[in-house]
Amino acid sequence: MGGLKDKLEAWVQERIDLVPIREFAAKKKVPQFVGSFWYYFGGVSLFLFIIQVVTGILLLMYYQPGAQTAFESVRFIVVKVKFGWLIRSIHSWSANLMIFSVFVHMFSVYFTKAFRKPRELTWYSGFILLLLSMGFGFSGYLLPWNTLAFFATKVGTSIAAVLPVLGEPMLELLRAGKDVSTATLTRFYGLHVAILPAVFTVILGAHLMLVQMMGMHEPEGWKSLPAEKRRYMPFFPNFVLRDLLLWLIVLNVLAILAVAFPWEIGFKADPFISAPAGIKPEWYFLFMYQALKYFPAKMGMMEGEAVGVMLFGVGGLLWFLVPLWDTRTPSGARNRTITWVGLFVILFIIALSAVGLR
Amino acid sequence: MMAPRRFMWMLLAVPAWASFVWGAPVATAAGAEAKPMTASAATPAGAVAPAAAKPAATAGVKSPDGCVTCHLDVGGAQVDAYKKDIHYQKGVGCSGCHGGDPRSDDQDAAMSKAKGYIGVPKKADIPAVCGKCHGPSHGQASGFHLKDMRTDYDASAHAKALSGSDAGPQCVSCHGSHGIAPASDPRSPVNPLHVAKTCGTCHGDAAYMRNFAPGLPVDQYEKYLSSEHGKRNATGDANPATCVSCHSNHKILEVKDPRSPVYPTQVPATCGHCHADSKYMARYHIPTNQYEEYKSSVHGEALLKKSDLNAPACNSCHGNHGAAPPGISSVAAVCGTCHQSNAELFGKSAHRPAFEKEKLPACVTCHSNHGVKAPTDAMVSMDKPAPCAKCHRNDGSDKSAPTILRMRVALDSLSLGGILAQRELARAESLGMDVSDARYSLKDVNQSIVQSRVAIHSFKLASLVEAARPGIRVTVLAKQAGLDAVHEYRFRREGLAVSTLIVTLLVILLYLKIRQIERSQKNEKK
Amino acid sequence: MEPGVDQNISRRSFLNNLLGIGVVGWLGSVLFPIFEYLKVPPQSEAEPTSVVAAKFKDLKPNHSVVFKFGSAPAILLNGPDGKMRAFSGVCTHLQCTVQYRPDMQKIWCACHNGMYDLNGRNIAGPPPKPLQEYKVVVKGDDVIVSKA
Incomplete structure (x- = not known):
């Protein structure tokens, strides 16, 4: 065994210089402190994305887009294909857990101020990955072509229409027509399995590369700490093995969720029936959906909803650009405003989601 | 002045109804005891003789009556006829209908419009003229308390016909004009012994009926004469049903009107009105339990409870105007109008000649008649009271007995197999497994059951098995699908348990490995 | 060589072997469903609602x-x-x-x-x-x- 391994290494070494990589791996270390736990959520998000890719490719083997086949083929996967129920349920559950994990990852980075110089680019790319993840969720939700998905998509896309000037063209671009139809399904399918994965992979690659180049972010408080008091854990193998351990657990949790709470297929979408009561978007859109309900019909010259949508746009932009307005970045000092804003955003999201869920 | 009036009187005397009224045969035993249909709707017209009639009114019209005096002079056939009229006898003079002032000697004054003289009422106005007393006022003004027949008439199909054409039927069409007698009077055209013919004058006249209801048959009277009711009526028995017994008299509604007593869902009660009355039917020595039996029968449930208008009422088997019990030989044909396949198979079966020989009625022998129940598989049995056991012996002497039992096995494996498959599928569904394909396939079992129950009327084991086999195969497959689904459910959980076990072990090992690595790292540092 | 070190080494290789078996078992429990999934079911295509x-x-x-x-x-x-x-x-x-x-x-x-x-x-x-x-x-x- 050992001999073979050595021979293989020598073979590769003759072609690619592995030494810098080895040195890099040996040197890479992870700060050990109270908040070390949050470091794992980046890895968990990555793992869940890998699961999405694998199960997504497997689902592609049988899925057929189209009004006459989409629902039937998902039903076929779940009922007729061996372990199809498992693959499909894991894909659905993993999607939700991934969004959740990405949110946790983002907030942990935000509160530890890990977005400060020189990691602004990592933050920007991460935020784009979050938006893309939500795009995955929104486009994938329609693909089974069931009643709930059909109407949720109808409501979801209609929000674009409230925007002045750009609204109508955007709506038609999203829906591939005036209304949600088979054309929308085809469009979302293309988005979900081709465009988004391609863009996501590129940005994810950049994101990971940036993380490796900058190294792990150290807590802000450590700057005033003497070097001997800073504790580290080697990334390889200590942290990697812990990552693997967590991934194993996550995968098993997914399996348990998939078996115990299989994702429902629902009923085939019928554009001619009236919308069922209680149409809600996926939980990660719920806080925005709920907040828009509180805007009055008219605000000055504009529609209330349009104002709301633009406010969310501005809020998202500010969030995205937090490295720019965190004015104490250069000094590396504490910035309580940032923390308060973050807490407010978390509370806002939790409160409105809770109201929306009721 | 006189000539035109006379001419008008003649006109009135010419129409067919008038000649009929005078020419009506006087029956001998026309009793007044004919059974009214319902207390309100079908009281014979003549039975209005009020209890509260004033004694003075019974002595005839008080003399002198100017109308009578003059019209007798000019040869008044009407006046002669009117003297026999019930109205005349009760004190109602000509002016009661025609208006005018009978006390005046002056012709112009007596017959002046100012005095309310209307001459010969227009046909369309006749219901209003009669309705003055026989209407909502109940004749109170004249001191009588009469039934309100005008309101009933106005709601009837006859009134509808009159509103469209003067030729439509009104009071006079049935009751006559100047010789009106109570229905109990044998002279009356609406006496039970004559009423069928009276109705038939119009309803048997295709040319006449075409003006009002071109689609309506005109053979009712012919049929009635051939019916049991009609035959007895012809012997002078006033009790059997006549037209008005079922259709009511003044408020005659179309058959398609749900309020009509001959609307399909009303028919059983209408027939039962007489046929379920044991006292009334006593003299005919026939059973009176048909209505009770029918109500609980599969036909009665369908018609009366589920309002399935396709389900047969009494008239579907017995006929309506030609009502009579179907003869033994025609039972299969009657039932076969709906149960066609069954009747066809029975007709070709060995039972048909056997039943004929024994003088057993075809379908009724096994299914009974009025109380026919939804058939069950239990009917195919050698144990009493199963119909097979009525004739076939289970003592080894009868070669049919084993066949009958085998037929039962085929039927049972079909229905039982269906039940077991359903149960297995329900179990799988309660576990959240999708077995909709197997559920769909079970529809064929139902079809197979229905076809087997038809096929049994061939009384051949092979035909039955042929019908049952596809269904039995489906039940086996569906049951297996249910079992497979339950098995799959268990397999999922067991698989999860196994993989969870593996992952747990792996997690523990990995944890140990990490500890081991970190311990050796510490040792190296030292 | 001390017996302790020897023991350590044998314990380590034992753990490594167990880990290897565990990984193989786990891989089996992941790959089995995937291979089964890829097998074409008897009815090889989803039936549209017979439109x-x-x-x-x-x-x-x-x-x-x-x-x-x-x-x-x-x-x-x-x-x-x-x-x-x-x-x-x-x-x-x-x-x-x-x-x-x-x-x-x-x-x-x-x-x-x-x-x-x-x-x-x-x-x-x-x-x-x-x-x-x-x-x-x-x-x-x-x-x-x-x-x-």
Whole structure:
């Protein structure tokens, strides 16, 4: 065994210089402190994305887009294909857990101020990955072509229409027509399995590369700490093995969720029936959906909803650009405003989601 | 002045109804005891003789009556006829209908419009003229308390016909004009012994009926004469049903009107009105339990409870105007109008000649008649009271007995197999497994059951098995699908348990490995 | 060499072996479902809710085809007049599956000799109600049936 391994290494070494990589791996270390736990959520998000890719490719083997086949083929996967129920349920559950994990990852980075110089680019790319993840969720939700998905998509896309000037063209671009139809399904399918994965992979690659180049972010408080008091854990193998351990657990949790709470297929979408009561978007859109309900019909010259949508746009932009307005970045000092804003955003999201869920 | 009036009187005397009224045969035993249909709707017209009639009114019209005096002079056939009229006898003079002032000697004054003289009422106005007393006022003004027949008439199909054409039927069409007698009077055209013919004058006249209801048959009277009711009526028995017994008299509604007593869902009660009355039917020595039996029968449930208008009422088997019990030989044909396949198979079966020989009625022998129940598989049995056991012996002497039992096995494996498959599928569904394909396939079992129950009327084991086999195969497959689904459910959980076990072990090992690595790292540092 | 070190080494290799077995077992529990999933099931394709009921050129006038529509059978018939009509295939009497009788030019239920005319109206026998009619659209060579 050992001999073979050595021979293989020598073979590769003759072609690619592995030494810098080895040195890099040996040197890479992870700060050990109270908040070390949050470091794992980046890895968990990555793992869940890998699961999405694998199960997504497997689902592609049988899925057929189209009004006459989409629902039937998902039903076929779940009922007729061996372990199809498992693959499909894991894909659905993993999607939700991934969004959740990405949110946790983002907030942990935000509160530890890990977005400060020189990691602004990592933050920007991460935020784009979050938006893309939500795009995955929104486009994938329609693909089974069931009643709930059909109407949720109808409501979801209609929000674009409230925007002045750009609204109508955007709506038609999203829906591939005036209304949600088979054309929308085809469009979302293309988005979900081709465009988004391609863009996501590129940005994810950049994101990971940036993380490796900058190294792990150290807590802000450590700057005033003497070097001997800073504790580290080697990334390889200590942290990697812990990552693997967590991934194993996550995968098993997914399996348990998939078996115990299989994702429902629902009923085939019928554009001619009236919308069922209680149409809600996926939980990660719920806080925005709920907040828009509180805007009055008219605000000055504009529609209330349009104002709301633009406010969310501005809020998202500010969030995205937090490295720019965190004015104490250069000094590396504490910035309580940032923390308060973050807490407010978390509370806002939790409160409105809770109201929306009721 | 006189000539035109006379001419008008003649006109009135010419129409067919008038000649009929005078020419009506006087029956001998026309009793007044004919059974009214319902207390309100079908009281014979003549039975209005009020209890509260004033004694003075019974002595005839008080003399002198100017109308009578003059019209007798000019040869008044009407006046002669009117003297026999019930109205005349009760004190109602000509002016009661025609208006005018009978006390005046002056012709112009007596017959002046100012005095309310209307001459010969227009046909369309006749219901209003009669309705003055026989209407909502109940004749109170004249001191009588009469039934309100005008309101009933106005709601009837006859009134509808009159509103469209003067030729439509009104009071006079049935009751006559100047010789009106109570229905109990044998002279009356609406006496039970004559009423069928009276109705038939119009309803048997295709040319006449075409003006009002071109689609309506005109053979009712012919049929009635051939019916049991009609035959007895012809012997002078006033009790059997006549037209008005079922259709009511003044408020005659179309058959398609749900309020009509001959609307399909009303028919059983209408027939039962007489046929379920044991006292009334006593003299005919026939059973009176048909209505009770029918109500609980599969036909009665369908018609009366589920309002399935396709389900047969009494008239579907017995006929309506030609009502009579179907003869033994025609039972299969009657039932076969709906149960066609069954009747066809029975007709070709060995039972048909056997039943004929024994003088057993075809379908009724096994299914009974009025109380026919939804058939069950239990009917195919050698144990009493199963119909097979009525004739076939289970003592080894009868070669049919084993066949009958085998037929039962085929039927049972079909229905039982269906039940077991359903149960297995329900179990799988309660576990959240999708077995909709197997559920769909079970529809064929139902079809197979229905076809087997038809096929049994061939009384051949092979035909039955042929019908049952596809269904039995489906039940086996569906049951297996249910079992497979339950098995799959268990397999999922067991698989999860196994993989969870593996992952747990792996997690523990990995944890140990990490500890081991970190311990050796510490040792190296030292 | 101290016995302790030797023991350590043997413990380490034991742990490594166990880990190896664990990883193989785990890989098995992940790959087995995937391989099973990729096996083509007996019915190799999802059945659309039989919206395309027939090929236009295959269905001659005065012929019919019974197909699965949702969870119940339906009947598509090309009438003697060449007009396509589709109905629920479930007899309204006792839920048998109906068929088209070219000789009678009627829809016929074998169970009790129930008959429907070419418009699905119950005209003879026990069926209490007409057959539910579906919408038929001919698109190219496909005859597409949908609930109206």
